[in-house]
Amino acid sequence: MDAIFGPVETVSNFIWGGNWGDTQILPMGPLAIILLGTGLFMMFRVGARPLRRFFPALAEVWQGRKAQGEDGAITPWQALSTALSGQVGTGNLAGVATAITLGGPGAIFWMWITAIFGMALAFSESSLAVKYRETDEYGRINGGPMYYIKNGLGKKWAWLAVIFCLGTLFSAMVTGSMIQANSITEAALETGSAVFGLSIPTWLIGLILGALVFAVIIGGIKSIGSVAGKVVPIMAGAYVFIALIVLIINAPKVPGAFAEIIGSAFGLREAVGGATGYAVLAAIRAGIARGLFSNEAGQGSAPIAHAAAKTKNPVQQGEIAMIGVFIDTIIICTMTALVILTVTGDFKKSGALVAANQCIEAGQTLPEGASLDTLFPSAYADGREALIEQNGPAAVAFLEQCQSAGIDIDEAALAGASDPSVLMDVDHAWETDANSAAITTRAYGAAFPGGEFVVPVALFFFAFTTIIGWSYYGEQAVTFLLGEWATHPFRYVWIIVVFAGTVLPAGGLWLLGDVSNAAMAFPNLIAIIALSGVVVAMHKMNDDPDHGHPVIDKTEPPAE
Known part of the structure; x- marks a missing residue:
């Protein structure tokens, strides 16, 4: 497995983290830099439309419950719900917890910033998707980045559309199907x-x-x-309602949580300790990476759904699409973050594991053949007692070696390496050494009796709707590559892939998903930048009071 996933992990870490092996090449991943940069560029080009047109866009979402034109297959509301079914998923539960763990509470502020610029990306890509969509001989609507690459940039760019489709197909199979099915299985x-x-x-x-x-x-x-259109609003609304109950219970702590987010985002709390630069960079890196993972803005998945909307106005559907990013990140991710930051309880973490990580950061290497998880299991690891009993002497020897090298290791950490009962007390779930979704689960569990079931239930619905949403994205990619005939066989293949995801371990699939997501995003961002003039023209025409909401002409020949 290491031979297969080792190189994939190296590439994935560079794309999203900017480091190649043990060397930090860039302060953050190139994909994060390009996504955020393109979002800034488009926000400027469309005159901050996501901010200026936010409230009118909310009205358009409500009006979108009914068809806004004859072309298309589903209502604008259903298109938004389908896009949200892919956006709202494990990133809203596990991703938020991971961001806070890696970058501190300040990572949430940078998730907000990413979402604001991501709204400009969502507006741009979904407007283009409606403008350049096609109707095939069967009357079926096909659209998305592959079509605005083909019809907007011309045939000489067909190779870019193919790369996007291959990335979409692989990402759909891995992150949109198998990983989601695996998450449902674990929860069940x-x-x-x-x-x-x-x-x-x-x-x-x-x-x-x-x-x-x-x-x-x-x-x-x-x-x-x-x-x-029915499940996603209920699912998201129920989750937000439960989170609101938790925040009402912990209302006195909410202002402090916001203060902690802002203070940590700019290193105000770390300034005293002289670690401001590192802390801020960690917050920015984690917030941008997790924010983009959650809302998918610029990745090119959501515009495939929006292209199917029954609308005659690409700009209007683009404005509806940008609300999806707001719902996903500003609302749902923020609710998760506030629950994690406000709920206190009897939480633990392994002091021995903390010390071991300090040793590794200082350049110490673990014994050959040993892993951090087996030598220093977290406070919530399954089979923790057995692992410590088996590997305690080796763990103690490693920490003593660190002490000899001049690294400060306290006696409690040494004792915890061989005694499973020796643990550190912490106030919040995010300060534990639990993993991703387990942090959110423990926060809800400490909030009220039975709260530990909120995350497994939410995870089921989030993951299920992601599976059905991404099935359409994969189907559209197959249709573009092979033709209409491949649609029905693909649906049966999809079911097989879903089943495989329930019986196979996820393992390195997340790493493969990261790479395939990048294979989608890079071609899409190139197309958005190349077609930014078209987006600006639609944006200006739609704002022209003499035109109102025009039917955008889609018959002009593509650039060659």
């Missing part, structure tokens, strides 16, 4: 064991999930849009 196994004391076979979960997905996607985009 944990809930079945904790609540009912049952051991559910994974193949049974796979069959049930596959059947549910098949029942939705077999009807194509109209069925997907109909289900998403």
